[in-house]
Amino acid sequence: MLALTVHAGDYITIGDNIVVQVLKAGDVFRLAVDAPRSMSIERAKVHEQLGNVPECIRRVQKLPPTETYPKRARSVSSAIR
Numbered sequence: 001m002l003a004l005t006v007h008a009g010d011y012i013t014i015g016d017n018i019v020v021q022v023l024k025a026g027d028v029f030r031l032a033v034d035a036p037r038s039m040s041i042e043r044a045k046v047h048e049q050l051g052n053v054p055e056c057i058r059r060v061q062k063l064p065p066t067e068t069y070p071k072r073a074r075s076v077s078s079a080i081r
Contacts, residue, residue, distance in 0.1 A: 001060065 004012065012020045017036055024030035033041050047053045053061075 001063070 006022045008022055008025045010022045019034040021032045023032050035041060044057050047057060
């Protein structure tokens with residue numbers, strides 16, 4: 001897992017066709033995701049409520065909090081230089 005320090009206005013790309021922008025940072029983050037319509041984008045809460053949690057979410061949930069955000073996290077600005 002890659003943990004990033006982000007600020008409002010920062011962009012993160014995933015592959016060649018997914019962009020995540022941080023619209024608001026603070027106690028509550030607001031994200032905008034631009035991805036192909038064929039890709040499903042859902043909150044983990046939806047899967048948890050339906051009881052069909054995908055393996056990728058179960059894997060992250062098993063990590064202790066100290067491993068969820070490793071010390072080697074990089075800021076978005078330093079990662080794109």
